[in-house]
Amino acid sequence: MRNVMKATTLESRFPLLAVEHGCIISKDADITAAFEVELPEVYTVTAEEYEGIHATWCKAIKVLPDYSVLHKQDWYVKEEYHPDWQKTGTGFLARSNGMHFNERPFLNHRCYLFLTKTTRERMRRQSNWSTLCRGHIIPKEIRDRETVLRFMEAVEQFARILNDSGHIRLRRLSDDELAGTEKETGIVGRYLALSPGNTDCLEDIAMSAEEMRVGSNRLCLHTLSDTEDLPAAVETDYRYERLSTDRSDCRLSFAAPLGLLLSCNHIYNQYVFVGNSDEExxxxxxxxxxxxxxxxxxxxxxxxxxxxxxxxxxxxxxxxKSVRAHFNVMAWSDDGEELKRIRNDVGSQLASMGCVPRHNTTDCPTLFWAGIPGNAADFPA
Incomplete structure (x- = not known):
């Protein structure tokens, strides 16, 4: 019996070529430097510090060369707390505290940053130019060595500016952390499996206009890409009324409703496309x-x-500097009823920010593919 399903192997469509010297090389010769980001603890940042963090990001983005892509990826995955008795000790208070929180669910947060150097033609391609839609991918060589050196110098300046701010810490990811080893799964494999931990094997990825599925998990994607979807005024932070009093303010970032306040497995992707500002x-x-x-x-x-x-x-x-930006929330669940609840929760959180929630179904596979670490240049224009 002949198989008539439109199926293909991941190796034939995979957009990445190699991981060398701490950088991800795509098959279109895009170079990506990856970092693990340590952000300030929630509920501990004041309004002035939020302004300073925002100014630091703007200052760091200015040092990036033209036709660069900044991709910040925040993972929020439900896990159960298991105390480390060797670190906490065996005293009465330490043991009582560990037993009290043992196996309680919480939302674990991991943040990664990817800086990609691409070309002018790649940033103007539409969704039908994605590597998913092309039958053959012809790798090209990087001929201009000076362009690569200038980009790596800009990456070092970018990391130095953020580290000197005192609020954000960047750590460069090694080749083993990116590609993985025989015992540890790399960040690329974890993204394709939608699992922050080690995965024994990859699961099938089903992509269609109706739904997208990774193994038994079905994806739900909401996007923020048009200025019409944003509120009239956007600030760096806002007052969190639940933990604020008449004498003290509890400040949270503007996008906090899409972070730890959204209690489901999800990834919050932020893209900043640095083109030629004069042309814009x-x-x-x-x-x-x-x-x-x-x-x-x-x-x-x-x-x-x-x-x-x-x-x-x-x-x-x-x-x-004139830049383009795109933001999306990618949530998933293996239960259909829970996925409906998650879809409503994400929409309500976007509405609480004053934004227009847009549930994206047609471009979900393309946006998932562009979210692969090192493949941000494949994002449709």
Whole structure:
């Protein structure tokens, strides 16, 4: 009996070529440096410190060369607490505390950062240019050695700026941590299995327009990619009313509802695409002239023209860099009823931030594929 299913092997479609010298090399010659990020403890950061952390990220992004991609990936996975008796000790209080929290569920957080150097043509490709849709991938050689050296110098400057801030710590991942060993699973294998720990074997990945499944886990994806989906004002932090009083404020980051406050297995992906800022500003100038010429036909065109002019004035006066950004929340579960609850929870958390929740089903396989560590350049434009 002949198999008529559209199935293929992971090796034939896999976008990564090798892991060398602490970098991930893709089959399109994109170079990625990977870091493990240590963030401040939740509920311990003040409003001034949030502003300082945000300014540090902006300062670090400015040192990246053109046509670079910053991919920050936060893992939130449910685990059970198991005390380490050798570290806690065998005293009465330590043992009582360990027994009290033993086997209690909690949401474990791990954060990774991937800096990718790609080309101008790759950043403009659409979703139908993904490696999933191409039958043959022809590797190309990196000919410009100076470009690679400048990018690695920028990566070191990026890590130095964040480490010197005192709030964020970056640790460069080694080759074994990226690709894995015979005993330990690398970060690439963990992502493909949606498991933060060691995996004995990879499971089948089913991709379709209706649903995406990794083994028995079904994925649910919500995206934030359009400015129309964001609220009118975006701040670095907000007051968390549940733990705040009249005399003290408990501050959380703006995206905290998509982090530890979202009690399900999920990955929060943040992409920042650094292109040629001068070209982007010229494109906005052209769009502003078009809006101004059409303002007599629609009041909305006149309002958009004012907003673009205000953005251009601020960008030129303060020397700001124009970038593109995309954010998505990828949750999963092996239970259909629980997946419906998770879908509603993610939508309600996005709505509590003032954003418009968008449940993405068509591009879920493409966005999952672009989330592979080292494959951020395959993100559709």
């Amino acid at each position: 500003l010229r494109r906005f100038e052209k769009s502003a002239r078009n809006m101004q010429s059409l303002s007599r036909y629609s009041r909305q065109n006149a309002i958009n023209c004012e907003w673009i002019e205000e953005y251009l004035n601020e960008a030129h006066s303060q020397g700001l």
